[in-house]
Amino acid sequence: MSDGAGNTPLIVGIGNRFRRDDGVGPWVAETLKEAGHETHVHAGDGTALLDLFAAHGDIILVDATRSGAAPGDLIRLDAGAEPLHADMFHYSTHRFGLAEAVETARALDLLPERLRVYGIEGKDFGAGIGLSDCVERTARELVRELALVPANDA
């Protein structure tokens, strides 16, 4: 269970696997699902994320970033403690994406008890499948990290 009182976080991969590195979030979620973790792949606009926030007390969001950092760079954010900046994330549908969903939830006091965000800087957001080498390397490291750390302590 990933309710606030449970033991493992829900890992949510965000993005479009048909837009190359934008698919890194779903790639991480699907890889961890194969290892038995509770995961969810999110596509579409960000409002549905608020429904997930209402249903789970501990959530890890994994998304591609386009912040200007070096491709493959990993950022870790504690969304409960610091605001997210919309310009950082690539994913957006009608400009209501991850950051808008998190910040709207914060304003409405709907954030889950624990919400962590992992962003991997993408290199190629063009049409197609498959991750860039540098992005996949980081994604594999993140999978190892999320798979190995004790529950509630990722």
Added chain:
Amino acid sequence: MTERVIQVDALARVEGEGALYVRLNGREIEKVEFRIFEPPRFFEAFLRGRDAHETPDITSRICGICPIAYIMSACQSIERAMGVTVSPEIEDLRRLIYCGEWIQSHTLHAVLLHAPDFLGLHDAIQIAQSNPDLVKKALRLKKIGNSVMECIGGRAVHPVNTRVGGFFRAPDLTAVRALIKELDWGAQAARELALHFAGFDFPDDEYDYHFVSLIHPDRYPITEGRIGSSRGLDIAVEDFNAHFHEDHVAHSTALHGHMRDGSSYLVGPLARYANNFDRLTPGCQATAREAGLGPVVRNPFKSILVRLIEVQYACEEAARLARAYVPPDPPFVPTKARAGEGHACTEAPRGICYHSYRVDADGRIAQAQIVPPTSQNQPQIEADLARVVADNLDLSDKDLKWRCEQTIRNYDPCISCSTHFLKLTVDRV
């Protein structure tokens, strides 16, 4: 001469990548361009040679917000090409899932993306900070639309239960009936939002649009009807190309739609409403009147109110269909490959979405044509921008830029659909 340039490089709160460029020479407008630079996606080309039954699922990928529009126009086109007629129960189920798409798409745009323009706020986050109950109501309303799509289509984004001929399986009666309570709440919530937003300070702007939409003698059009207009057009869907055409322009990766005489026209909520006001329910007509709207709305900024009235309609209609639901048995009509040509047009949230396919004897797509609403609206968007700029030359660049963006958002443009957008520049020379 003083050159003045108003430019927005990446328009916010629209779907896809585009921009706006306006160049003024003194008080003369030299150029207004709604630039779409979302990469073209060549759907029509790569459909060729594919099994016609794949068409709805492939074309639904054009847009994550309005996949049902593509699925339904594609299904109907292929069915007509193959000589298939679906049952009334399947038609009703299609109308029901389409209502779900209208509810979620219109609510997202009207409340979370367009309303900030009228409230002087940057985005939905600021609305949530200043009026949390408003955003909570919108989120619940939008979720109702998603729930309808999930119940009928298997999932809200790119549904998987739809197919040429109907549905892979008939949704469970209990699950469909379970939607009714929230839909009834949703109709009331949409009405309250429309009446709340009717108090906005709307820019004083009116234009004698050529409204083009589906028309239907009995129902507010969603999935069926002839193509009609406020200037007397009344044609069968298959005659679309005799009256409309698309051109390529250098500043847009999306085609521009025109009437055959070169004039622009408008599709979407304002057009549907003007051409079909009598087919709205009495409750929706009452909301419109209480919101200060007549049977025709020519102020494009008031499209936000019409969208919410359409949300009320979609909730009422979906509840009616859910109460009357009879699981279609069989859930789809089998199809046999045969050579043929089919045309269909349905009402996407942003306006008519026309599809035409020629299928060969093996059931493969020989030719495809997809005309999404935003392509059709592009010339009218540019005409609106030119008029709004001309009427507001005394505004500061910052305020003029805001007004221009607001003008574009009147259309809820879906750039990903049209490319199959936004950067705003105003040059004052």
